[in-house]
Amino acid sequence: MTRQLHLNAFLMNTGHHEASWRLPESDPYAHVELDHYVRLARIAERGTFDSLFLADGPQLWGSVGQRPAGALEPLTLLTALATATEHIGLIATASTSYNSPYNLARKFASLDIISGGRAGWNIVTTAGAEAARNFGLDAEPAHAQRYARAAEFLDVALKLWDSWEDDAIVADKASGVWGDDTKIHPPRHTGTYFSVEGPLNVPRTPQGYPLLVQAGSSENGKAFAARYAEAVFTAQQTIEDAQAFYADLKSRTAAAGRDPDHIKVLPGIVPVIGSTEAEALAHEQVLEDHIVYTHGVGNLERLLQLEPGRLELDAQLPADLPPESAIEGAKSRYTLVVELARRDRLTVRQLIGRLGGGRGHLTFAGTPEQVADKIESWFTRGAADGFNIMPAVLPSGLDTFVDHVVPILRTRGLLRGEYGPRRTLRERYGLPRPANQHVKPVEPAEPTEPVAPVLV
Amino acid sequence: MTRQLHLNAFLMNTGHHEASWRLPESDPYAHVELDHYVRLARIAERGTFDSLFLADGPQLWGSVGQRPAGALEPLTLLTALATATEHIGLIATASTSYNSPYNLARKFASLDIISGGRAGWNIVTTAGAEAARNFGLDAEPAHAQRYARAAEFLDVALKLWDSWEDDAIVADKASGVWGDDTKIHPPRHTGTYFSVEGPLNVPRTPQGYPLLVQAGSSENGKAFAARYAEAVFTAQQTIEDAQAFYADLKSRTAAAGRDPDHIKVLPGIVPVIGSTEAEALAHEQVLEDHIVYTHGVGNLERLLQLEPGRLELDAQLPADLPPESAIEGAKSRYTLVVELARRDRLTVRQLIGRLGGGRGHLTFAGTPEQVADKIESWFTRGAADGFNIMPAVLPSGLDTFVDHVVPILRTRGLLRGEYGPRRTLRERYGLPRPANQHVKPVEPAEPTEPVAPVLV
Ligand SMILES: Cc1cc2nc3c(=O)[nH]c(=O)nc-3n(C[C@H](O)[C@H](O)[C@H](O)COP(=O)(O)O)c2cc1C
Ligand SMILES: Cc1cc2nc3c(=O)[nH]c(=O)nc-3n(C[C@H](O)[C@H](O)[C@H](O)COP(=O)(O)O)c2cc1C
Numbered sequence: 023m024t025r026q027l028h029l030n031a032f033l034m035n036t037g038h039h040e041a042s043w044r045l046p047e048s049d050p051y052a053h054v055e056l057d058h059y060v061r062l063a064r065i066a067e068r069g070t071f072d073s074l075f076l077a078d079g080p081q082l083w084g085s086v087g088q089r090p091a092g093a094l095e096p097l098t099l100l101t102a103l104a105t106a107t108e109h110i111g112l113i114a115t116a117s118t119s120y121n122s123p124y125n126l127a128r129k130f131a132s133l134d135i136i137s138g139g140r141a142g143w144n145i146v147t148t149a150g151a152e153a154a155r156n157f158g159l160d161a162e163p164a165h166a167q168r169y170a171r172a173a174e175f176l177d178v179a180l181k182l183w184d185s186w187e188d189d190a191i192v193a194d195k196a197s198g199v200w201g202d203d204t205k206i207h208p209p210r211h212t213g214t215y216f217s218v219e220g221p222l223n224v225p226r227t228p229q230g231y232p233l234l235v236q237a238g239s240s241e242n243g244k245a246f247a248a249r250y251a252e253a254v255f256t257a258q259q260t261i262e263d264a265q266a267f268y269a270d271l272k273s274r275t276a277a278a279g280r281d282p283d284h285i286k287v288l289p290g291i292v293p294v295i296g297s298t299e300a301e302a303l304a305h306e307q308v309l310e311d312h313i314v315y316t317h318g319v320g321n322l323e324r325l326l327q328l329e330p331g332r333l334e335l336d337a338q339l340p341a342d343l344p345p346e347s348a349i350e351g352a353k354s355r356y357t358l359v360v361e362l363a364r365r366d367r368l369t370v371r372q373l374i375g376r377l378g379g380g381r382g383h384l385t386f387a388g389t390p391e392q393v394a395d396k397i398e399s400w401f402t403r404g405a406a407d408g409f410n411i412m413p414a415v416l417p418s419g420l421d422t423f424v425d426h427v428v429p430i431l432r433t434r435g436l437l438r439g440e441y442g443p444r445r446t447l448r449e450r451y452g453l454p455r456p457a458n459q460h461v462k463p464v465e466p467a468e469p470t471e472p473v474a475p476v477l478v
Numbered sequence: 479m480t481r482q483l484h485l486n487a488f489l490m491n492t493g494h495h496e497a498s499w500r501l502p503e504s505d506p507y508a509h510v511e512l513d514h515y516v517r518l519a520r521i522a523e524r525g526t527f528d529s530l531f532l533a534d535g536p537q538l539w540g541s542v543g544q545r546p547a548g549a550l551e552p553l554t555l556l557t558a559l560a561t562a563t564e565h566i567g568l569i570a571t572a573s574t575s576y577n578s579p580y581n582l583a584r585k586f587a588s589l590d591i592i593s594g595g596r597a598g599w600n601i602v603t604t605a606g607a608e609a610a611r612n613f614g615l616d617a618e619p620a621h622a623q624r625y626a627r628a629a630e631f632l633d634v635a636l637k638l639w640d641s642w643e644d645d646a647i648v649a650d651k652a653s654g655v656w657g658d659d660t661k662i663h664p665p666r667h668t669g670t671y672f673s674v675e676g677p678l679n680v681p682r683t684p685q686g687y688p689l690l691v692q693a694g695s696s697e698n699g700k701a702f703a704a705r706y707a708e709a710v711f712t713a714q715q716t717i718e719d720a721q722a723f724y725a726d727l728k729s730r731t732a733a734a735g736r737d738p739d740h741i742k743v744l745p746g747i748v749p750v751i752g753s754t755e756a757e758a759l760a761h762e763q764v765l766e767d768h769i770v771y772t773h774g775v776g777n778l779e780r781l782l783q784l785e786p787g788r789l790e791l792d793a794q795l796p797a798d799l800p801p802e803s804a805i806e807g808a809k810s811r812y813t814l815v816v817e818l819a820r821r822d823r824l825t826v827r828q829l830i831g832r833l834g835g836g837r838g839h840l841t842f843a844g845t846p847e848q849v850a851d852k853i854e855s856w857f858t859r860g861a862a863d864g865f866n867i868m869p870a871v872l873p874s875g876l877d878t879f880v881d882h883v884v885p886i887l888r889t890r891g892l893l894r895g896e897y898g899p900r901r902t903l904r905e906r907y908g909l910p911r912p913a914n915q916h917v918k919p920v921e922p923a924e925p926t927e928p929v930a931p932v933l934v
Contacts, residue, residue, distance in 0.1 A: 041654075043651070043656065044651045044654055045651075046651075048651075050647075050649035050651065050656060051647065051649065054591060054680065054681055055591075056561075056591070056592045079679075080580055080581065080584070080679070081679060082662070082676075082677050082678070082679040083679075085657075085659050086646065086647075086656060086657025086658070086659055086662055087655050087656060087657055087658070087659050088654075088656065089656050090656055091656065091657055091679070092642075092678075092679040092680050092681055093679060093680070094588040094591060094592065094680065095581075095584045095585050095587075095588040095680070097554065097585075098553065098554075098557050098585055098588040098589055098592065099588065099592070101554050101557040101558050102557050102558070102560065102561050102592050104558065105512075105558050105561045105562065106561065120578070120580075120581070121581065122576070122613055122614075124536055124576075124612040124613060125536065125551075125576070125577065128536070128551045129551050129553075129554055131551075132550040132551040132554040132555065133554055135510060135511075135512070135550060136512045136550065136554065136555070136558050152675070155673075155674075155675035156580040156674055156675055156676065157578055157580060157674075158578075158672060158673045158674070186548075190542065191506075191507065191542075193506035193507065195499070195500045195501075195502075195504075195506065198497075198500055198544075198768070198770045199543050200499065200506060200542060200543060200544065200545050200546055200547065201541075201542025201543055201547060202542070202543070203541050203542055203543050206538070206542055216614060217611075217614045218611075218612055218613075218614070219608070219611035219612055220538075220612065221538050222538070222548075223535075223536070223537060223538040223539075223547070223548040223549060224510065224548050224549070224550065224551070225510055225548055312654070314654045
């Protein structure tokens with residue numbers, strides 16, 4: 023069978039374009055309404071996506087004047103979506119900097135059970151002082167320190183998820199023995215950031231633990247991904263950059279002693295689809311016309327760590343920007359934005375227009391055929407194992423993708439035509455169920471890609 | 479209209495009797511299965527209960543050999559139940575000692591939105607070193623310190639829930655203004671246990687904030703309840719004790735400057751129901767026969783803070799037990815158990831039998847008529863505003879209660895016959911929606927009890 027493309031629906035508010043909420047079709051309260059997400063999840067499931075994904079940060083970003091602000095807590099929302107869907111994987115973002123391993127491991131274990139093995143965790147370290155100040159800190163911890171904490175967090179969480187062997191429950195009513203205490207393994211962890219006795223108070227789950235997803239692109243971020251991640255989200259502007267990132271991550275993963283096929287690389291794409299290219303471009307222009315540029319300048323100054331007033335709308339970026347090493351927030355996004363502006367000689371206004379569409383992710387306006395071509399070329403030319411689909415406007419953009427691009431991908435044999443039997447999220451991504459670290463490993467069976475009857 | 483009885487279904491595993499899992503009818507995996515709870519929630523909704531409730535602690539208690547251990551995380555489980563039910567209130571336990579205010583306030587706000595205003599929080603301080611050791615501590619914090627932290631936690635959470643005024647969202651597409659920044663109020667809290675800048679990243683919710691429930695019975699516990707709680711769970715063995723507790727709590731609430739009618743007192747009852755009294759007693763005996771007494775002794779020694787081996791099965795409790803003031807765990811439950819044993823001159827074996835049925839809650843075996851009489855007499859004689867219904871065996875005990883006791887309560891005009899229009903949990907309990915602390919209070923309308931068409 024042809025190698026299968028993995029699709030993840032990145033659901034955000036009324037869409038990834040920052041002005042999407044201003045369109046007549048958009049519900050400006052949608053991002054805090056369950057029904058909106060239920061509808062989106064069902065569209066994605068109609069498109070036989072592997073998973074859907076909710077980004078998150080534990081803070082209110084900037085001014086509520088600018089755009090729909092706030093968000094339902096993603097694990098809570100995904101639990102509700104678990105009951106509204108049957109097949110699709112459910113990936114929630116949660117921060118290693120502002121959670122405790124016991125509580126978070128337990129929540130993901132609970133979601134994995136409730137969803138029948140469909141839970142995934144987008145592991146983030148959370149940039150920014152706003153979040154830090156909601157958790158007793160004055161400023162964000164240094165980048166390297168956030169990643170050191172993240173690594174220890176994962177080690178603890180993995181031990182907690184393995185603290186019950188799969189067969190720890192005996193349930194012998196006659197003798198009155200419910201569980202086998204010798205198959206319970208408390209982590210008894212004492213480290214730099216955490217000490218956690220354990221065991222977890224949830225049995226081992228359908229997947230063992232949630233699919234581990236990560237999106238860091240800095241040196242620390244990639245090192246972390248190579249060690250732990252099973253899927254990686256990334257923002258890439260060109261196929262060359264994406265190929266370099268892909269090769270780099272696969273070789274780092276191999277160097278870390280893992281099978282490079284067990285880390286799936288998913289660049290983001292913001293498809294703006296029209297029945298002709300002109301229609302797609304016109305749609306993109308309508309969105310751009312709704313951007314409030316004065317807000318954009320402030321946001322860009324913040325991202326680039328410049329004082330307010332440094333940027334001029336119709337000039338290019340200043341020449342004396344700090345190097346990535348001076349950035350404590352989202353390092354790799356910083357570099358991507360600066361390089362994008364320099365490469366295409368964009369004015370601040372043009373740069374804001376580009377970022378408004380996808381915050382640094384690849385935006386692409388075209389026909390369904392063109393979008394499918396773009397996806398196929400990245401997929402077959404070593405730049406991607408699949409895509410993070412980030413519609414500019416929701417729900418309409420996801421609907422259009424599923425109705426018009428998905429059938430083409432299916433015809434080309436790249437995407438399943440239907441889900442078939444229920445599977446775990448990890449199985450959808452062609453990954454094996456992890457063995458419990460306390461059990462002598464048995465030779466794992468070759469992971470089987472889900473069988474996809476191709477519709478022609 | 480007659481004063482209405484409030485009913486809360488306390489759902490726990492295969493029932494509140496510790497041996498319930500050993501009955502032929504019981505599923506020993508039920509407590510970690512969504513379907514079990516969906517089924518229970520729907521039975522409770524059929525009985526037009528005000529709410530259902532999940533207890534919790536962030537630790538694995540003792541040996542898994544003894545009984546079904548572990549639990550789905552309650553907020554996660556309740557979110558799934560929110561989508562499976564329409565009317566019933568959803569009360570989750572969460573600890574102020576082992577959570578951060580920002581994350582927890584956000585989760586409850588999210589559940590309140592997703593459930594359409596049906597969220598409640600059973601606020602606990604979590605006794606025991608096991609939990610403490612899962613969160614970086616060696617031992618449990620002292621009782622008074624746990625309550626001091628709880629009070630500060632509540633103050634912060636209340637500020638977070640009020641950080642958006644109800645009309646902070648403008649959603650003006652034409653001008654591109656989504657929210658009114660002047661109606662966002664970050665708590666900017668700095669205190670002994672927390673510093674939290676805010677604002678919360680969730681708008682104000684249908685109820686303003688979740689119904690605040692509490693179950694502490696010590697001096698500190700009651701002081702806390704008088705200040706914050708809108709409903710109180712309590713374990714009481716006799717109507718006299720319950721009346722004294724009720725009067726005490728109401729007068730403390732008035733002394734704290736609140737309307738004593740705005741705190742609802744709900745003692746627990748474990749009803750064991752038979753079509754005759756003899757049948758009920760026989761059923762109780764079957765359950766008692768399934769108790770493993772050697773486990774019971776260990777558990778009792780732990781509760782009483784005695785060294786292993788101090789208790790003898792067929793003797794009474796030792797005379798030299800420590801005073802309640804020496805207990806750092808669940809103080810009031812300690813006293814209740816000791817008094818129960820002394821009053822009824824129980825041997826350790828008999829005491830274990832009693833506790834096995836409801837851990838110190840009132841157990842009552844009888845016909846549906848007798849159970850209804852018991853409930854009515856406590857309700858009309860100043861001992862209760864309603865009851866925490868704690869079936870010994872689940873789901874069957876809840877089914878029996880709903881099929882046989884609920885109709886009697888309805889006939890007596892004490893309980894609604896159907897829910898009527900959707901209401902918030904706070905409305906079900908006859909409580910007003912709290913005003914936002916940042917808005918000048920408008921004279922609140924008289925809280926209206928839900929109209930209950932009585933079936934005869
Ligand atoms: C598709 C995608 C989604 C992301 N989602 C989140 C998120 O939800 N929350 C968050 O704090 N960071 C998120 N990030 C940021 C990354 O976690 C990471 O911090 C960022 O890419 C910078 O990399 P670095 O942390 O290695 O410097 C996301 C990044 C990408 C590419
Ligand atoms: C019906 C009921 C339910 C309770 N549920 C919990 C619970 O889920 N988790 C918990 O830690 N404590 C729970 N408790 C214990 C109380 O929160 C409280 O700690 C205990 O009654 C002792 O009171 P004190 O804390 O004032 O000493 C519950 C108590 C009652 C009566």
